[in-house]
Amino acid sequence: MLPDVLDRSWYGGTVRTWLIAVAIAAGVSALLLLARRFVAARLAKSAERTQTPLDDLVVELVRRTRGYVIVALSVAASAHLLRMSPAVERWVDRAAKVVLLLQVGIWGSALIAFWVRRYVDQRGGGQEAASRATAYALSFFGRILLWAFVVVMVLEAMGYEARALVTGLGIGGVAVALAAQNVLGDLFAALAIYLDKPFVVGDAITVDSYQGKVEHIGLKTTRIRSQSGEQIVFSNSELLKRVVRNYRRLYERRGFFVFAVALETPAEQLARIPTTVRECVERHGTLVRFGRSHLSAITDTGARFETEYFVLDPAYDRFLDTQQAIYLDLLTRFRADGIRMTAV
Numbered sequence: 001m002l003p004d005v006l007d008r009s010w011y012g013g014t015v016r017t018w019l020i021a022v023a024i025a026a027g028v029s030a031l032l033l034l035a036r037r038f039v040a041a042r043l044a045k046s047a048e049r050t051q052t053p054l055d056d057l058v059v060e061l062v063r064r065t066r067g068y069v070i071v072a073l074s075v076a077a078s079a080h081l082l083r084m085s086p087a088v089e090r091w092v093d094r095a096a097k098v099v100l101l102l103q104v105g106i107w108g109s110a111l112i113a114f115w116v117r118r119y120v121d122q123r124g125g126g127q128e129a130a131s132r133a134t135a136y137a138l139s140f141f142g143r144i145l146l147w148a149f150v151v152v153m154v155l156e157a158m159g160y161e162a163r164a165l166v167t168g169l170g171i172g173g174v175a176v177a178l179a180a181q182n183v184l185g186d187l188f189a190a191l192a193i194y195l196d197k198p199f200v201v202g203d204a205i206t207v208d209s210y211q212g213k214v215e216h217i218g219l220k221t222t223r224i225r226s227q228s229g230e231q232i233v234f235s236n237s238e239l240l241k242r243v244v245r246n247y248r249r250l251y252e253r254r255g256f257f258v259f260a261v262a263l264e265t266p267a268e269q270l271a272r273i274p275t276t277v278r279e280c281v282e283r284h285g286t287l288v289r290f291g292r293s294h295l296s297a298i299t300d301t302g303a304r305f306e307t308e309y310f311v312l313d314p315a316y317d318r319f320l321d322t323q324q325a326i327y328l329d330l331l332t333r334f335r336a337d338g339i340r341m342t343a344v
Contacts, residue, residue, distance in 0.1 A: 109146065185237040187236075205247065252311060254310055257327075262342050265303065281309045283329065309326070
């Protein structure tokens with residue numbers, strides 16, 4: 001009687017065939033699950049001894065491989081191996097495609113999360129807080145796009161027409177984009193700031209007539225702490241439309257001043273003035289580089305000189321200290337030489 005039961009047809013295949021398929025699928029699934037655990041353990045030990053991120057990523061992907069995906073692929077392989085009915089094979093193939101697409105989505109999410117973790121670890125704290133926040137936001141939108149693609153592919157794999165859904169989503173997306181264009185403009189501007197880095201948190205910048213240190217770079221606004229203490233808030237899109245001067249990236253500061261001496265000053269003394277100015281500038285050593293000093297004009301009020309020099313330390317307070325010292329040295333030398341200064 002048992003052989004008769006085993007030979008009965010059931011959903012396009014005999015009971016014997018179904019039992020063999022289940023046994024094969026169970027055996028293959030068990031072997032693959034054990035292999036996954038073994039490979040993950042070995043790779044994890046190997047990753048602990050190396051500094052490269054690639055092996056850490058491989059361990060993460062192996063661990064994110066779901067058991068039901070392995071089972072589904074084993075069932076699909078056993079169904080084709082035993083040549084079951086076309087209807088059964090078709091449904092098994094569809095189910096395998098669906099779970100495989102879901103697994104692709106999980107792997108993609110793992111890749112995005114791994115990238116964000118590495119980026120945050122490399123940036124640490126403090127200065128790059130805004131970049132880290134932007135990275136998290138980008139990863140969120142990246143996951144949304146990834147899973148939207150996976151859902152469309154799953155519908156296609158299940159035999160549904162996804163074009164109408166994609167068209168509807170496209171029209172809805174355009175409507176949402178039009179309604180929230182200001183917010184999206186600031187969001188994309190934040191992305192541009194994140195990628196191009198015209199400034200980072202802590203930089204001293206000037207925007208139009210506003211000057212201060214960058215305190216926060218968000219998804220919609222950038223906040224600057226002014227020299228007088230108040231906080232100035234710019235929308236990201238408007239900020240990128242303006243000229244931004246980043247003083248933190250100065251490698252030197254240019255100093256330029258004009259003075260005039262009385263016309264009765266002897267020509268010999270006038271000829272020595274550029275040398276005197278150069279000596280006052282160069283006595284500050286390697287901190288200052290002398291540019292030029294020349295008699296530029298003779299007017300009714302006096303003989304006018306122009307001087308240019310460079311302070312090699314970009315700190316503004318150091319520049320002011322150096323400029324003050326040069327002015328005082330120059331006044332002392334002029335008084336010692338009996339040179340009288342006049343209005344420019």
